[in-house]
Amino acid sequence: LRAVRDGARGGVAYLNLESGDCHGDGAAVRALVDAGISRVVVGLEHPLPHARGVAVRALRSAGIDVDVLSSSTPCAAEQANVDDTIMQMLEANEALLHRAVLRRPLSILKYAMTLDGKIATAS
Numbered sequence: 001l002r003a004v005r006d007g008a009r010g011g012v013a014y015l016n017l018e019s020g021d022c023h024g025d026g027a028a029v030r031a032l033v034d035a036g037i038s039r040v041v042v043g044l045e046h047p048l049p050h051a052r053g054v055a056v057r058a059l060r061s062a063g064i065d066v067d068v069l070s071s072s073t074p075c076a077a078e079q080a081n082v083d084d085t086i087m088q089m090l091e092a093n094e095a096l097l098h099r100a101v102l103r104r105p106l107s108i109l110k111y112a113m114t115l116d117g118k119i120a121t122a123s
């Protein structure tokens with residue numbers, strides 16, 4: 001938003017995930033408001049209960065029109081596009097969603113061992 005300066009005024013911001021307030025300063029919401037964005041389209045509500053809906057309410061209270069794709073009911077002609085878009089957003093946010101639901105990080109361990117049970121040889 002800083003790069004486009006006044007070019008964002010009156011524009012639409014598309015977010016795949018509702019902004020979280022990681023640092024307690026509301027920086028993401030404030031940046032959208034200060035840039036003069038008139039409408040925000042959010043793909044998914046924030047998965048963490050303490051952050052869910054906070055940014056949407058803050059944006060609406062600042063007079064910005066906010067649509068949340070995952071909680072809207074599209075017309076039948078658009079349903080396939082919306083379903084595909086939501087699947088892409090779920091994939092893009094898989095690690096955060098996994099952590100929020102299961103309360104453990106999503107991690108992958110790749111491990112190799114020699115036939116004699118060693119992790120590495122001397123060479």
